[in-house]
Amino acid sequence: MAKQTITIYDVAREAGVSMATVSRVVNGNPNVKPVTRKKVNEVIERLDYHPNAVARGLASKRSTTIGVILPDITQMFFASLARGIDDIASMYKYNIILENSDEDVDKKVEVLENLQAKQVDGIIYMGNAVDDRLREAFKAARTPVVFAGSVDDKNTLPSVSIDNKAAVYEAVNKLIDNKNKKIAFISGPLSEPVNGKFRLEGYRLALSEAKVDYDENLVFETSNTYEDGVKLASEIASTTGVTAAFVANDSLAVGLLNGLQDLGVKVPEDFEIISSNNTSLTKMVRPQISSIGHPMYDTGAVAMRLLTKLMNKEEVEERNITLPFDMVFRQSTK
Amino acid sequence: MAKQTITIYDVAREAGVSMATVSRVVNGNPNVKPVTRKKVNEVIERLDYHPNAVARGLASKRSTTIGVILPDITQMFFASLARGIDDIASMYKYNIILENSDEDVDKKVEVLENLQAKQVDGIIYMGNAVDDRLREAFKAARTPVVFAGSVDDKNTLPSVSIDNKAAVYEAVNKLIDNKNKKIAFISGPLSEPVNGKFRLEGYRLALSEAKVDYDENLVFETSNTYEDGVKLASEIASTTGVTAAFVANDSLAVGLLNGLQDLGVKVPEDFEIISSNNTSLTKMVRPQISSIGHPMYDTGAVAMRLLTKLMNKEEVEERNITLPFDMVFRQSTK
DNA sequence: CTGTTAGCGCGTTCAC
DNA sequence: GTGAACGCGCTAACAG
Numbered sequence A, B: 001m002a003k004q005t006i007t008i009y010d011v012a013r014e015a016g017v018s019m020a021t022v023s024r025v026v027n028g029n030p031n032v033k034p035v036t037r038k039k040v041n042e043v044i045e046r047l048d049y050h051p052n053a054v055a056r057g058l059a060s061k062r063s064t065t066i067g068v069i070l071p072d073i074t075q076m077f078f079a080s081l082a083r084g085i086d087d088i089a090s091m092y093k094y095n096i097i098l099e100n101s102d103e104d105v106d107k108k109v110e111v112l113e114n115l116q117a118k119q120v121d122g123i124i125y126m127g128n129a130v131d132d133r134l135r136e137a138f139k140a141a142r143t144p145v146v147f148a149g150s151v152d153d154k155n156t157l158p159s160v161s162i163d164n165k166a167a168v169y170e171a172v173n174k175l176i177d178n179k180n181k182k183i184a185f186i187s188g189p190l191s192e193p194v195n196g197k198f199r200l201e202g203y204r205l206a207l208s209e210a211k212v213d214y215d216e217n218l219v220f221e222t223s224n225t226y227e228d229g230v231k232l233a234s235e236i237a238s239t240t241g242v243t244a245a246f247v248a249n250d251s252l253a254v255g256l257l258n259g260l261q262d263l264g265v266k267v268p269e270d271f272e273i274i275s276s277n278n279t280s281l282t283k284m285v286r287p288q289i290s291s292i293g294h295p296m297y298d299t300g301a302v303a304m305r306l307l308t309k310l311m312n313k314e315e316v317e318e319r320n321i322t323l324p325f326d327m328v329f330r331q332s333t334k
Numbered sequence C: 001c002t003g004t005t006a007g008c009g010c011g012t013t014c015a016c
Numbered sequence D: 001g002t003g004a005a006c007g008c009g010c011t012a013a014c015a016g
Helices: A006-017 A019-026 A035-046 A053-060 A076-091 A106-115 A132-140 A164-177 A194-210 A224-236 A250-262 A298-310 B006-016 B019-026 B034-047 B054-059 B076-091 B106-117 B132-140 B164-177 B193-209 B227-238 B250-263 B296-311
Strands: A065-070 A095-098 A122-125 A146-148 A159-162 A184-189 A220-221 A242-248 A272-279 A290-291 A320-323 A327-328 B065-070 B095-100 B122-125 B145-148 B159-162 B182-187 B219-221 B242-248 B272-277 B290-293 B320-323 B324-326
Touching: A006 A019, A006 A035, A019 A035, A019 A184, A053 B054, A065 A106, A076 A095, A076 A250, A076 A298, A076 B095, A095 A106, A095 B076, A146 A298, A146 B006, A159 A164, A159 A298, A164 A194, A164 A224, A164 A242, A164 A272, A164 A290, A164 A327, A184 A194, A184 B019, A220 A224, A220 B122, A224 A242, A224 A250, A224 A298, A224 B106, A242 A250, A250 A272, A250 B320, A298 A320, A298 B076, B006 B019, B006 B034, B065 B076, B065 B164, B065 B296, B076 B095, B076 B296, B095 B106, B095 B159, B106 B132, B122 B296, B145 B296, B159 B164, B159 B296, B164 B182, B164 B242, B164 B272, B164 B290, B164 B324, B182 B193, B182 B227, B182 B250, B182 B320, B219 B227, B227 B242, B242 B250, B250 B272, B296 B320
Parallel strands: A065 A095, A065 A122, A122 A146, A146 A159, A159 A320, A184 A220, A184 A242, A242 A272, A272 A290, B065 B095, B065 B122, B122 B145, B145 B159, B159 B320, B182 B219, B182 B242, B242 B272, B272 B290
Antiparallel strands: A095 B095, A290 A327, B290 B324
16 A cells, blocks of 8 residues: 555544654654643554654755765775765764766866755755856855865865875875985876876975985876776886886776886886875875875765854854874885 | 855845745746746846755755665675766766665664655665665665675565676576586685575576586675685685686685685686676776676666656656676686 | 644636 | 736744
8 A cells, every 4th residue: 555645644633642742753843742642652653653854954944965976986085084974964864965076167067056955954065177167156155165185275165185285295205215316106187186286295395305306207197097007117116226116096007007017117126105095095006006095084084073063054163174194104105 | 254154035135026036946946937037047146046955845845865875885786886877877866875884784774764864765775785674664765775795685675786696597597508517616604595595596597507516615604805715715726626606706816816816726727706796897907807797877777766756756667677687708718 | 832824936726 | 928816835923
């Protein structure tokens, strides 16, 4: 038998109370006499009543749903953050609407409008590029937005991330300590602040402190894919004197690693690599890759926690949270 | 200035028409005079009006949102399916609410109720175990459910997946052709039908056709993690005579591969491996792993397409769709 | 502590 | 073609 949707009104009638009272017990409002509460709960159970979240959303203007915008869920980095977000969201009874943006500006704006139409209570944004149009849209949104895994360099939107500059600085320092004279910087699009600004700054700082001249021919801009890492290998191998690289993405680093090894370059003897993020990939390949330990799950979790506070209009001491990272040295460095 | 939510009523007033007319143009109802339509559209644009999806959902009883239940989004297999689902969902203007179930029965049921409360129009379920309680809940749901990447062995719920039995049969046949006499079957929980039923059946069929006795000591049940693959290596290596394995999961296979190699076992010379799913991992490790090519993205996409038909109450010729797979032979087999 | 009464923003008959 | 009116299921004052 098709289950007729049973409403709060049915429960009220059956329990001999008003729908307001039913609403109160459903929402845990303390102003209900225990006896009444018990009676209502019995009816709720008997009728198998389940509140309609949509109607609730319309009436209360809160959907208990948040939107998550990320470039691509199949990238381990984002999937890990998403998992952290979802766990905390569930804890606070929020649901998550996922939107893949492919780092496409039009799509991001479209997706944002979509999320707003659905009346999400908050948004978590992941991704590295934020163009002005999107930034405007975020500011115009009457819903809180938190950046996870990156920061908006142009703005002070709330965010949770690591100090990428410091992380790369440490990584490159390690490479310098290991007597490498020419160290490559390999990353995805430099147009993304995390690469073109923060990480590159860390790289340059480490070099300058070591009195090594910055050589832009050692900066390689590509995509964050395994395939491009493989392709890049021959170019790297033929760049005279380069004996080490910081690589901003694990998949990319694995591609480079395999590509180099296929060319007969020994890692770490002839070439050292430090990657970023420390996803599970880094320990699955041989040699295992040294990496910047990015607390991905925690980044998502903390971002979500921050968002709950913002949605709840609580005072937050710090809207831009920097999480600690660590360096995990494995076999791709000496 | 805080954007006051502007409603269909505001548009009606500004345009000098009734809200019914505005509703008609917003929903593309043809019964509107072109002039009127144009006027309304202008006002909509001028006022930057965006329909409230929640109110729409209440009134129409359709949320244009679907629920996706999966074990863990950080597992590449599920992330790939999710990506396929999302792309098709977007195409049909649906949004996705993601729920991680961790293959936990209580959580699954809870998550299902949650989704129903949110009035999702349909559900895509991924996961390998379906217990009776969940099955009942699915059947009681007045919303269509499609299985993606697995089938419900006990039922005829709509599904999209590959023929795992046939796939494993082919894989094991290859190993048999390569003169392996003792071939291990390694998978996650055998309680999951995909392992304990379909895959194992394929394995046994291949063996029996080759007149090889089935030896349950060669069936290894573990979890689908890299770490457990590594741990399993020594056990496998010390099992006399085993020279090959079918491994039901790529991460697990990589763990085994690395574990074996660390023990000095040469792959594929001393030991051959064929894994399942052909995620990107298989070509990142050395030797690259031969694998059953599972059309993950397509599985998600087709499942979502099927769901749209079901939600639309269209007639579907086949509710249980089997997608083709292929065998990708790489360096872990001779 | 409990009931009444308004909406929330929109889709949808039904008349005109 | 278009508008008036009702209702979707629930929350939130406001009385009492």
